[in-house]
Amino acid sequence: MTVRVTVWNEYRQERTDPPVTAIYPDGIHAAIADGLRESGDFAVRTATLDEPEHGLTEAVLADTDVLTWWGHVAHDDVTDEVLARVHARVLDGMGLVVLHSGHFSRIFKALMGTSCDLKWREDGRRERLWVVDPSHPLAEGLGESFVLPEEEMYGEHFDIPAPDELVFVSWFEGGEVFRSGCTFRRGRGRIVYFRPGHETHPTYFDANVRRVIANAARWTAGARGSSHTYGNRPPSEPPGAPPA
Amino acid sequence: MTVRVTVWNEYRQERTDPPVTAIYPDGIHAAIADGLRESGDFAVRTATLDEPEHGLTEAVLADTDVLTWWGHVAHDDVTDEVLARVHARVLDGMGLVVLHSGHFSRIFKALMGTSCDLKWREDGRRERLWVVDPSHPLAEGLGESFVLPEEEMYGEHFDIPAPDELVFVSWFEGGEVFRSGCTFRRGRGRIVYFRPGHETHPTYFDANVRRVIANAARWTAGARGSSHTYGNRPPSEPPGAPPA
Amino acid sequence: MTVRVTVWNEYRQERTDPPVTAIYPDGIHAAIADGLRESGDFAVRTATLDEPEHGLTEAVLADTDVLTWWGHVAHDDVTDEVLARVHARVLDGMGLVVLHSGHFSRIFKALMGTSCDLKWREDGRRERLWVVDPSHPLAEGLGESFVLPEEEMYGEHFDIPAPDELVFVSWFEGGEVFRSGCTFRRGRGRIVYFRPGHETHPTYFDANVRRVIANAARWTAGARGSSHTYGNRPPSEPPGAPPA
Amino acid sequence: MTVRVTVWNEYRQERTDPPVTAIYPDGIHAAIADGLRESGDFAVRTATLDEPEHGLTEAVLADTDVLTWWGHVAHDDVTDEVLARVHARVLDGMGLVVLHSGHFSRIFKALMGTSCDLKWREDGRRERLWVVDPSHPLAEGLGESFVLPEEEMYGEHFDIPAPDELVFVSWFEGGEVFRSGCTFRRGRGRIVYFRPGHETHPTYFDANVRRVIANAARWTAGARGSSHTYGNRPPSEPPGAPPA
Numbered sequence: 001m002t003v004r005v006t007v008w009n010e011y012r013q014e015r016t017d018p019p020v021t022a023i024y025p026d027g028i029h030a031a032i033a034d035g036l037r038e039s040g041d042f043a044v045r046t047a048t049l050d051e052p053e054h055g056l057t058e059a060v061l062a063d064t065d066v067l068t069w070w071g072h073v074a075h076d077d078v079t080d081e082v083l084a085r086v087h088a089r090v091l092d093g094m095g096l097v098v099l100h101s102g103h104f105s106r107i108f109k110a111l112m113g114t115s116c117d118l119k120w121r122e123d124g125r126r127e128r129l130w131v132v133d134p135s136h137p138l139a140e141g142l143g144e145s146f147v148l149p150e151e152e153m154y155g156e157h158f159d160i161p162a163p164d165e166l167v168f169v170s171w172f173e174g175g176e177v178f179r180s181g182c183t184f185r186r187g188r189g190r191i192v193y194f195r196p197g198h199e200t201h202p203t204y205f206d207a208n209v210r211r212v213i214a215n216a217a218r219w220t221a222g223a224r225g226s227s228h229t230y231g232n233r234p235p236s237e238p239p240g241a242p243p244a
Numbered sequence: 245m246t247v248r249v250t251v252w253n254e255y256r257q258e259r260t261d262p263p264v265t266a267i268y269p270d271g272i273h274a275a276i277a278d279g280l281r282e283s284g285d286f287a288v289r290t291a292t293l294d295e296p297e298h299g300l301t302e303a304v305l306a307d308t309d310v311l312t313w314w315g316h317v318a319h320d321d322v323t324d325e326v327l328a329r330v331h332a333r334v335l336d337g338m339g340l341v342v343l344h345s346g347h348f349s350r351i352f353k354a355l356m357g358t359s360c361d362l363k364w365r366e367d368g369r370r371e372r373l374w375v376v377d378p379s380h381p382l383a384e385g386l387g388e389s390f391v392l393p394e395e396e397m398y399g400e401h402f403d404i405p406a407p408d409e410l411v412f413v414s415w416f417e418g419g420e421v422f423r424s425g426c427t428f429r430r431g432r433g434r435i436v437y438f439r440p441g442h443e444t445h446p447t448y449f450d451a452n453v454r455r456v457i458a459n460a461a462r463w464t465a466g467a468r469g470s471s472h473t474y475g476n477r478p479p480s481e482p483p484g485a486p487p488a
Numbered sequence: 489m490t491v492r493v494t495v496w497n498e499y500r501q502e503r504t505d506p507p508v509t510a511i512y513p514d515g516i517h518a519a520i521a522d523g524l525r526e527s528g529d530f531a532v533r534t535a536t537l538d539e540p541e542h543g544l545t546e547a548v549l550a551d552t553d554v555l556t557w558w559g560h561v562a563h564d565d566v567t568d569e570v571l572a573r574v575h576a577r578v579l580d581g582m583g584l585v586v587l588h589s590g591h592f593s594r595i596f597k598a599l600m601g602t603s604c605d606l607k608w609r610e611d612g613r614r615e616r617l618w619v620v621d622p623s624h625p626l627a628e629g630l631g632e633s634f635v636l637p638e639e640e641m642y643g644e645h646f647d648i649p650a651p652d653e654l655v656f657v658s659w660f661e662g663g664e665v666f667r668s669g670c671t672f673r674r675g676r677g678r679i680v681y682f683r684p685g686h687e688t689h690p691t692y693f694d695a696n697v698r699r700v701i702a703n704a705a706r707w708t709a710g711a712r713g714s715s716h717t718y719g720n721r722p723p724s725e726p727p728g729a730p731p732a
Numbered sequence: 733m734t735v736r737v738t739v740w741n742e743y744r745q746e747r748t749d750p751p752v753t754a755i756y757p758d759g760i761h762a763a764i765a766d767g768l769r770e771s772g773d774f775a776v777r778t779a780t781l782d783e784p785e786h787g788l789t790e791a792v793l794a795d796t797d798v799l800t801w802w803g804h805v806a807h808d809d810v811t812d813e814v815l816a817r818v819h820a821r822v823l824d825g826m827g828l829v830v831l832h833s834g835h836f837s838r839i840f841k842a843l844m845g846t847s848c849d850l851k852w853r854e855d856g857r858r859e860r861l862w863v864v865d866p867s868h869p870l871a872e873g874l875g876e877s878f879v880l881p882e883e884e885m886y887g888e889h890f891d892i893p894a895p896d897e898l899v900f901v902s903w904f905e906g907g908e909v910f911r912s913g914c915t916f917r918r919g920r921g922r923i924v925y926f927r928p929g930h931e932t933h934p935t936y937f938d939a940n941v942r943r944v945i946a947n948a949a950r951w952t953a954g955a956r957g958s959s960h961t962y963g964n965r966p967p968s969e970p971p972g973a974p975p976a
Contacts, residue, residue, distance in 0.1 A: 111357040117474040135676040139714035157472045175481030188623040226619045226627035228401045230361040237419030379920040383958035432867040470863045470871035601843040605962040645960045663969030716889045718849040725907030
């Protein structure tokens with residue numbers, strides 16, 4: 001089954017900040033989309049903040065199985081209307097893959113209910129991501145750890161609800177650790193948070209990172225379960241028969 | 245240690261709806277507060293929607309270890325400002341005990357990130373609550389189940405995140421089940437959702453219900469852990485020494 | 489992908505107890521296997537207690553993606569050797585679907601670490617299973633609840649570790665509830681416990697029960713993740729460079 | 733309330749291996765017991781492998797709220813009888829704090845149901861333990877991280893069930909991470925696994941380590957919940973009245 005992925009990106013720093021442009025001349029979304037297309041079973045489109053309705057119209061979301069989200073400096077420019085629309089689609093079953101600085105996005109905070117705060121340091125040193133749940137589909141095809149030679153540090157405490165599943169934990173050269181791959185279910189939707197991806201490093205060209213994002217897209221688009229109803233309902237069971 | 249509890253109540257139906265007044269002439273909050281006072285180790289105050297700032301000023305919240313919340317017909321009358329204030333205090337460590345129709349309160353939905361929807365039926369038939377985690381402090385002193393002879397039904401699916409701990413499951417005479425006692429941690433705060441308490445039934449005079457609410461107040465006010473910091477931080481570990 | 493399922497059954501009561509023979513003349517395993525074959529994407533074999541090595545030779549297990557387990561009166565006749573072999577295969581990634589009275593099997597108790605005790609009553613009254621996680625693959629294709637018109641009752645407290653995921657909760661006519669559909673991960677293996685299936689009722693011919701067992705077989709046979717190593721290991725990171 | 737703690741130790745290497753004797757001349761148990769006594773609200777005794785019944789008679793266990801467990805080279809010398817006795821007491825509500833190489837003890841493996849395998853390296857380099865759940869009682873009174881200047885490394889993957897709560901994650905100088913503070917509930921008992929404590933390092937004299945062990949003893953000895961019954965039971969609810 002082809003999974004329809006919409007890769008959403010703030011797409012501001014790539015247009016104004018030369019070191020970012022140098023790494024992602026076509027935008028971070030282009031690199032993420034290319035990574036997904038490499039794996040062959042995705043129908044990928046992109047959407048960005050400065051498009052009308054941030055590129056996330058009702059029609060686009062209705063045609064999206066999984067939305068990936070990267071934002072950083074303009075979280076508050078996302079309108080209430082689009083926020084509510086995306087939130088409703090996730091609860092209705094659309095997968096959501098939140099990347100890196102998207103931890104502070106309005107949609108992630110709305111789904112988590114917490115501050116989503118953390119420690120950070122832009123030192124461009126080594127990060128090593130360890131798999132702590134080797135049977136999870138998010139880790140499929142990986143080795144037991146992989147290295148990003150230069151990344152921004154994110155450190156604990158990461159103020160999120162206890163994840164439903166913890167798949168990756170990062171080791172940083174400067175002495176910190178971080179829960180880097182977390183899953184959450186909200187409503188009928190599956191959510192993945194995946195940490196790497198600072199805009200000044202070529203992280204979204206890394207083969208392992210691309211594999212994890214593809215795994216996340218497949219997994220969050222997975223089977224959708226049973227039907228259900230809400231609201232005022234008649235009894236499920238009839239009044240009992242009298243005792244014999 | 246005395247736990248300081250603020251019992252919050254919407255307090256509208258008790259003043260306008262005779263069948264509700266008949267059961268709770270002084271308001272649902274008075275019944276809940278009385279139940280807590282019976283157990284002796286709580287300092288209890290009450291606050292209601294139509295007081296200034298809904299009775300939840302900065303000073304009151306700063307002096308509150310645990311907030312209990314009952315609301316039903318006027319959830320949307322809670323202001324953005326008070327909502328944000330309560331939300332921040334929970335993340336900072338205040339306990340929160342959400343009761344019955346509080347499932348649709350703004351504060352519970354903001355903390356859960358989901359619709360918090362469910363099935364319901366006002367048929368006043370039997371509810372039996374079963375303990376499914378007998379070692380949990382919420383269940384302390386109870387038997388293996390207890391009955392409320394007449395209650396409103398709430399039925400699954402209950403659209404919440406998977407609770408961190410599931411303590412009670414209700415059986416309803418009409419054929420439904422419900423996850424009636426759930427715990428969640430958000431930020432430094434502990435949250436309990438406890439189902440019973442429709443306004444037309446004397447549920448908050450029931451000895452078992454009062455025991456659970458007292459248990460919940462003690463548990464959500466529990467030990468508060470370690471200190472932590474967020475934001476831009478220097479390396480935790482110095483650069484390594486050269487190989488020997 | 490075809491999933492290779494081995495349906496294991498104690499197969500004693502069907503041969504000696506007329507009321508059981510009347511319902512399952514070819515054994516409970518035959519009914520379960522037929523249900524799986526109906527859905528078309530399984531390669532099904534059966535194995536029973538009184539075959540050599542209980543039908544679970546190294547070769548059979550090596551050729552098995554998912555093992556389903558039904559036992560009741562002869563749990564202790566399973567040898568230490570076969571127990572250890574099945575346990576090792578589960579930790580190595582084989583799925584395991586434990587059915588009904590299999591809650592007291594040696595393999596389930598060994599994987600859970602608890603007594604796995606519960607309440608029961610052979611009264612043949614109604615059971616209604618509610619979906620409490622409608623997005624889970626175990627519930628795929630079901631409605632929000634389904635009824636078994638006659639079944640044995642199992643009631644809480646069920647002495648298991650908190651399940652990783654809770655998918656079904658049962659309502660019983662006699663007033664009890666039960667966590668009827670639970671998932672656990674142990675090692676690389678996925679485990680499902682699914683409650684219904686007393687030997688004197690035609691439960692394994694029920695379309696909804698068959699659907700859940702097929703869903704469980706697909707899900708426990710799912711993606712298998714990353715590689716990993718254990719034991720004495722050299723440093724993952726080289727000693728650091730000296731400060732500049 | 734005074735918590736009655738029994739500190740159990742294999743106590744072999746301290747008597748035969750000079751580098752271990754040099755650090756723990758009176759045994760690891762003596763250092764752990766001293767740490768607990770410092771905090772003043774514990775009644776502490778010790779027990780060791782080579783005492784009759786390993787020092788864990790029925791009478792001792794009946795008089796124990798919390799058992800701490802350190803073992804390393806002689807796990808298999810623990811008898812089936814004592815193993816079964818300790819297992820039963822944990823399920824009945826005794827707390828259990830498993831330390832360091834106790835991950836491979838018979839009792840921990842029996843309670844977990846998994847291999848409990850991991851990576852290790854005796855390189856005596858730095859370990860930094862980070863708090864990932866700052867609201868948990870296990871972390872009470874700590875800072876956001878603490879350092880052990882020399883320790884054995886344990887690395888992921890750690891083959892345990894997903895812990896009910898994850899409180900500490902370790903960073904190791906050689907590039908690994910580890911889930912170092914985990915909680916599990918089994919039966920009525922609470923279990924903590926806490927990683928540090930190799931026999932050639934003075935870890936059990938460290939103030940932070942002692943604090944965590946004291947926190948763990950208090951928390952695993954906590955409130956014990958409700959009563960419950962198992963086995964064949966009459967209906968909880970009477971047959972229903974006929975429809976009106």
